[in-house]
Amino acid sequence: xxxxxxxxxxxxxxxxxxxxxxxxxxxxxxxxxxxxxxxxxxxxxxxxxxxxxxxxxxxxxxxxxxxxxxxxxxxxxxxxxxxxxxxxxxxxxxxxxxxxxxxxxxxxxxxxxxxxxxxxxxxxxxxxxxxxxxxxxxxxxxxxxxxxxxxxxxxxxxxxxxxxxxxxxxxxxxxxxxxxxxxxxxxxxxxxxxxxxxxxxxxxxxxxxxxxxxxxxxxxxxxxxxxxxxxxxxxxxxxxxxxxxxxxxxxxxxxxxxxxxxxxxxxxxxxxxxxxxxxxxxxxxxxxxxxxxxxxxxxxxxxxxxxx
Ligand SMILES: C[S@@+](CC[C@H](N)C(=O)[O-])C[C@H]1O[C@@H](n2cnc3c(N)ncnc32)[C@H](O)[C@@H]1O
Numbered sequence: 001x002x003x004x005x006x007x008x009x010x011x012x013x014x015x016x017x018x019x020x021x022x023x024x025x026x027x028x029x030x031x032x033x034x035x036x037x038x039x040x041x042x043x044x045x046x047x048x049x050x051x052x053x054x055x056x057x058x059x060x061x062x063x064x065x066x067x068x069x070x071x072x073x074x075x076x077x078x079x080x081x082x083x084x085x086x087x088x089x090x091x092x093x094x095x096x097x098x099x100x101x102x103x104x105x106x107x108x109x110x111x112x113x114x115x116x117x118x119x120x121x122x123x124x125x126x127x128x129x130x131x132x133x134x135x136x137x138x139x140x141x142x143x144x145x146x147x148x149x150x151x152x153x154x155x156x157x158x159x160x161x162x163x164x165x166x167x168x169x170x171x172x173x174x175x176x177x178x179x180x181x182x183x184x185x186x187x188x189x190x191x192x193x194x195x196x197x198x199x200x201x202x203x204x205x206x207x208x209x210x211x212x213x214x215x216x217x218x219x220x221x222x223x224x225x226x227x228x229x230x231x232x233x234x235x236x237x238x239x240x241x242x243x244x245x246x247x248x249x250x251x252x253x254x255x256x257x258x259x260x261x262x263x264x265x266x267x268x269x270x271x272x273x274x275x276x277x278x279x280x281x282x283x284x285x286x287x288x289x290x291x292x293x294x295x296x297x298x299x300x301x302x303x304x305x306x307x308x
Contacts, residue, residue, distance in 0.1 A: 001060045008054040008119050008131045009038040010082045018272045019049035035084035048290045052141030054119035054131025061126050072097035080139035083121040105144040108160050113137050143292035152206035156185035157293035170235045177233045179222040180240030184209035227257030238264040244276035260304035267297040
């Protein structure tokens with residue numbers, strides 16, 4: 001077994017090119033790529049487009065399935081297989097090293113497991129690569145939160161994931177604004193958490209969300225709304241469909257008006273807009289995450305108290 005300082009990355013499905021570009025921009029060296037699996041060196045920051053990330057990978061050249069199983073068992077812990085090749089052999093190793101169990105779902109705002117899932121893969125018949133030092137509390141970083149049928153859109157899953165797994169939560173009674181709120185998934189989550197919500201969209205909210213006494217809706221173009229019309233806002237949420245530079249300007253208006261906490265989706269068309277991501281990250285207290293519930297978009301968070 002050889003210890004390395006290589007990192008194993010498992011890209012979000014369909015975003016391999018985005019991860020590859022992100023790594024190049026960050027000057028990381030890609031030693032190998034097989035489908036969603038990347039082996040890299042000189043990684044300076046955790047890539048947004050990686051669903052799972054395993055540091056200080058170990059390489060081994062086991063001669064048999066039994067030897068491969070022994071490598072993983074000796075390293076200890078729970079293992080998830082990221083092999084993009086040698087599928088049958090990988091499956092046999094996985095079953096003997098750590099038998100996959102039915103995926104465990106956590107409740108919204110429920111207790112979050114702390115144990116990490118190791119990441120391993122066969123790169124070819126001879127080479128096994130594995131890292132126990134991952135940031136995955138779910139196998140391969142695939143988030144599983146129990147869903148609800150109450151919200152009117154699946155967009156609510158973005159906030160559920162963010163609030164449950166990233167320790168971010170507007171306290172009850174916070175004055176929030178939800179830009180691009182229709183049909184009301186985010187507004188529903190915020191109101192369920194006891195926040196006051198001003199829901200702004202050109203389209204209506206689902207009636208069962210609109211009738212919540214904590215929700216006020218404003219049928220308006222979010223770019224024409226001026227902060228003096230709304231009264232003080234503690235948290236601004238935006239899931240607006242617009243180009244990131246336009247959203248950046250809009251965020252600037254609300255920052256100038258004194259808003260200090262933001263959760264905004266940056267939506268991309270075609271290539272991911274790394275330039276805009278970098279501009280957003282320059283705002284103090286900011287970070288960006290690609291949630292499992294995000295498709296070709298990322299979530300920018302900016303908190304008055306900074307990152308947890
Ligand atoms: C992805 S949907 C939002 C889904 C919502 N977060 C939810 O949880 O149900 C984007 C919304 O942005 C709204 N939108 C786009 N441009 C807008 C604008 N200029 N002003 C207000 N709303 C806008 C659309 O009408 C659409 O409802």
